[in-house]
Amino acid sequence: xxxxxxxxxxxxxxxxxxxxxxxxxxxxxxxxxxxxxxxxxxxxxxxxxxxxxxxxxxxxxxxxxxxxxxxxxxxxxxxxxxxxxxxxxxxxxxxxxxxxxxxxxxxxxxxxxxxxxxxxxxxxxxxxxxxxxxxxxxxxxxxxxxxxxxxxxxxxxxxxxxxxxxxxxxxxxxxxxxxxxxxxxxxxxxxxxxxxxxxxxxxxxxxxxxxxxxxxxxxxxxxxxxxxxxxxxxxxxxxxxxxxxxxxxxxxxxxxxxxxxxxxxxxxxxxxxxxxxxxxxxxxxxxxxx
Amino acid sequence: xxxxxxxxxxxxxxxxxxxxxxxxxxxxxxxxxxxxxxxxxxxxxxxxxxxxxxxxxxxxxxxxxxxxxxxxxxxxxxxxxxxxxxxxxxxxxxxxxxxxxxxxxxxxxxxxxxxxxxxxxxxxxxxxxxxxxxxxxxxxxxxxxxxxxxxxxxxxxxxxxxxxxxxxxxxxxxxxxxxxxxxxxxxxxxxxxxxxxxxxxxxxxxxxxxxxxxxxxxxxxxxxxxxxxxxxxxxxxxxxxxxxxxxxxxxxxxxxxxxxxxxxxxxxxxxxxxxxxxxxxxxxxxxxxxxxxxxxxxxxxxxxxxxxxxxxxxxxxxxxxxxxxxxxxxxxxxxxxxxxxxxxxxxxxxxxxxxxxxxxxxxxxxxxxxxxxxxxxxxxxxxxxxxxxxxxxxxxxxxxx
Amino acid sequence: xxxxxxxxxxxxxxxxxxxxxxxxxxxxxxxxxxxxxxxxxxxxxxxxxxxxxxxxxxxxxxxxxxxxxxxxxxxxxxxxxxxxxxxxxxxxxxxxxxxxxxx
Numbered sequence: 001x002x003x004x005x006x007x008x009x010x011x012x013x014x015x016x017x018x019x020x021x022x023x024x025x026x027x028x029x030x031x032x033x034x035x036x037x038x039x040x041x042x043x044x045x046x047x048x049x050x051x052x053x054x055x056x057x058x059x060x061x062x063x064x065x066x067x068x069x070x071x072x073x074x075x076x077x078x079x080x081x082x083x084x085x086x087x088x089x090x091x092x093x094x095x096x097x098x099x100x101x102x103x104x105x106x107x108x109x110x111x112x113x114x115x116x117x118x119x120x121x122x123x124x125x126x127x128x129x130x131x132x133x134x135x136x137x138x139x140x141x142x143x144x145x146x147x148x149x150x151x152x153x154x155x156x157x158x159x160x161x162x163x164x165x166x167x168x169x170x171x172x173x174x175x176x177x178x179x180x181x182x183x184x185x186x187x188x189x190x191x192x193x194x195x196x197x198x199x200x201x202x203x204x205x206x207x208x209x210x211x212x213x214x215x216x217x218x219x220x221x222x223x224x225x226x227x228x229x230x231x232x233x234x235x236x237x238x239x240x241x242x243x244x245x246x247x248x249x250x251x252x253x254x255x256x257x258x259x260x261x262x263x264x265x266x267x268x269x270x271x272x273x274x275x276x277x278x279x280x281x282x283x284x285x286x287x288x289x290x
Numbered sequence: 291x292x293x294x295x296x297x298x299x300x301x302x303x304x305x306x307x308x309x310x311x312x313x314x315x316x317x318x319x320x321x322x323x324x325x326x327x328x329x330x331x332x333x334x335x336x337x338x339x340x341x342x343x344x345x346x347x348x349x350x351x352x353x354x355x356x357x358x359x360x361x362x363x364x365x366x367x368x369x370x371x372x373x374x375x376x377x378x379x380x381x382x383x384x385x386x387x388x389x390x391x392x393x394x395x396x397x398x399x400x401x402x403x404x405x406x407x408x409x410x411x412x413x414x415x416x417x418x419x420x421x422x423x424x425x426x427x428x429x430x431x432x433x434x435x436x437x438x439x440x441x442x443x444x445x446x447x448x449x450x451x452x453x454x455x456x457x458x459x460x461x462x463x464x465x466x467x468x469x470x471x472x473x474x475x476x477x478x479x480x481x482x483x484x485x486x487x488x489x490x491x492x493x494x495x496x497x498x499x500x501x502x503x504x505x506x507x508x509x510x511x512x513x514x515x516x517x518x519x520x521x522x523x524x525x526x527x528x529x530x531x532x533x534x535x536x537x538x539x540x541x542x543x544x545x546x547x548x549x550x551x552x553x554x555x556x557x558x559x560x561x562x563x564x565x566x567x568x569x570x571x572x573x574x575x576x577x578x579x580x581x582x583x584x585x586x587x588x589x590x591x592x593x594x595x596x597x598x599x600x601x602x603x604x605x606x607x608x609x610x611x612x613x614x615x616x617x618x619x620x621x622x623x624x625x626x627x628x629x630x631x632x633x634x635x636x637x638x639x640x641x642x643x644x645x646x647x648x649x650x651x652x653x654x655x656x657x658x659x660x661x662x663x664x665x666x667x668x669x670x671x672x673x674x675x676x677x678x679x680x681x682x683x684x685x686x687x688x689x690x691x
Numbered sequence: 692x693x694x695x696x697x698x699x700x701x702x703x704x705x706x707x708x709x710x711x712x713x714x715x716x717x718x719x720x721x722x723x724x725x726x727x728x729x730x731x732x733x734x735x736x737x738x739x740x741x742x743x744x745x746x747x748x749x750x751x752x753x754x755x756x757x758x759x760x761x762x763x764x765x766x767x768x769x770x771x772x773x774x775x776x777x778x779x780x781x782x783x784x785x786x787x788x789x790x791x792x793x794x
């Protein structure tokens with residue numbers, strides 16, 4: 001049925017209306033490249049809904065459905081069970097959702113799917129706020145970050161999605177970052193070949209919402225890893241494996257200084273953010289040694 | 291045809307079993323829980339070969355249903371009350387994406403106040419969601435209308451989901467004799483599910499439900515409207531075929547002793563048995579009373595209703611939901627609109643809220659008022675019938691000093 | 692899945708679909724957004740492919756030594772990630788419409 005007016009790049013339209021410097025395109029292209037054509041997508045509203053198309057116009061070369069903001073994992077559950085009933089256990093059913101649709105309003109349906117261990121791959125690209133609707137704070141927005149609903153900086157830390165996921169004992173979960181595409185691809189490959197509910201949590205900095213030059217997306221994501229604000233890890237069969245130890249753990253000054261959203265973060269906020277990062281990393285390290 | 295003893299929930303399960311769904315997603319809620327439980331039993335015992343998804347909410351139940359049916363299998367789910375309210379958002383998706391899901395809804399009051407008992411506030415709140423709505427009067431009709439609903443909803447000219455509404459406890463927990471078709475006869479009637487419109491299939495790529503610009507959104511709604519128009523015709527055809535195959539008559543609207551009636555009530559759901567009983571009593575006394583039961587509320591059979599009621603002088607429309615803030619109950623609004631321009635006097639009656647019985651006494655009182663209007667003895671009726679006189683004084687508390 | 696080539700030759704008939712169905716793959720002309728464009732210094736480039744790997748629009752093609760980098764100007768948004776990430780500083784952003792860019 002799909003008619004091609006343009007030659008896609010991989011499985012994605014070459015011209016996407018994502019912001020200049022946004023790397024959600026890179027996540028889609030790499031994920032779909034690894035997963036192949038035998039894939040069905042579920043995309044809720046959000047920045048990624050650019051990839052759902054508009055009217056008769058499509059943006060990806062695989063089938064999919066745009067759900068509601070909170071029911072991506074539930075729709076994927078329906079799709080995978082529909083296929084299973086028809087003897088199709090090979091098609092990958094994949095959600096690509098933002099942080100709002102995952103850690104806030106979509107957490108219940110994701111939790112249900114994880115508990116039932118539905119055979120789906122859930123990818124959350126995390127730009128740490130509701131960017132598509134105008135940069136409103138989400139529960140993934142970090143301490144001290146300014147958004148249109150936390151103009152003075154968010155007073156509390158972000159929700160720890162990956163630990164929530166691990167608490168559901170899924171067969172595979174991992175964090176990744178647009179700062180390390182080979183690592184991201186490897187994790188999608190690994191997830192592809194495991195059955196059950198798999199979750200990838202990918203940091204995808206937002207030049208528009210975070211307030212930095214579009215050229216710096218990868219640099220900002222890399223700095224998040226260096227400071228430990230974003231921790232690369234894998235969770236497989238109950239075992240946590242941490243990536244390389246952050247080179248500058250807990251020192252967020254440089255990371256913060258790259259972004260306007262932290263411009264009002266005072267000394268106390270910087271100290272508190274650093275402390276939170278160090279404590280969280282120490283906890284994850286302890287868990288990884290178990 | 292085998293006769294079985296079913297309550298309304300079991301009759302719903304039996305009709306679902308006969309329609310052979312491939313995916314079932316149900317979340318328990320009183321008084322629907324029997325459906326969720328019995329469907330699980332049917333799957334566990336191999337009588338239904340389906341994937342049973344033990345969902346964590348009704349919102350997810352409807353989402354799973356939409357996702358699964360878009361892969362090309364028939365699905366089953368059921369709900370009630372606040373569960374339906376939680377589904378509301380996704381009910382609109384099923385309708386707008388033209389996914390012809392058939393869902394029994396066990397009518398129960400919406401909150402607040404909390405209630406476990408029957409009224410139609412749940413399904414009436416969904417009346418403009420884009421679903422067909424059928425209201426059952428008996429447990430037999432639960433089975434018959436559910437089987438028929440698959441044929442109507444899935445028809446290529448309709449492609450519109452359907453709610454089969456059965457009154458909580460009055461039908462869901464009422465054991466009745468039910469003529470049940472043999473499996474093969476029922477399957478021959480319902481037929482296998484065929485994907486006719488949009489679907490998810492990597493071999494035939496389309497993206498479903500992307501943002502729809504204003505320049506074609508009106509047209510998408512127009513398409514749904516046409517589907518409803520076709521549903522009225524298809525329902526007639528399906529009911530005729532059903533009668534031919536199984537010998538039982540189903541209705542969009544059921545006229546009862548209306549031919550020469552001067553006064554009549556319009557009913558919906560399980561209250562209709564009591565209404566018929568009172569009509570018979572009045573007829574025995576020489577009073578020309580009648581009844582019209584609305585079985586198909588969406589699409590609303592306005593022409594049939596106008597035709598059936600055209601010679602009646604005074605009509606009372608009995609709503610089992612409060613229609614708060616409206617000029618009358620929701621069913622009455624529609625009946626009045628259907629009869630607009632005629633000389634018939636139409637009055638709204640609201641009662642049976644949250645399990646309060648609409649008994650023969652209620653109908654005798656309603657008919658009494660309608661007859662007084664006919665005879666020129668009064669020109670209004672008691673809209674909120676069977677309401678306690680101390681309604682405004684139920685709670686009186688001490689004020690702290 | 693059908694390839695573009697197959698789709699053109701293999702569509703024997705049409706059918707009507709009701710409801711919101713997207714079925715025509717299109718692209719936004721994002722090249723028009725550009726206020727700057729990357730320019731490569733071929734002498735500095737070591738063909739590592741970092742620019743292509745991180746380019747959001749997959750606009751950069753890196754071939755073997757001696758063959759210049761090519762850019763898909765129809766879609767390059769001019770974000771500058773390629774220049775920022777190049778380990779050899781072989782890419783610089785120059786103003787769109789400048790004499791240099793037009794060469």
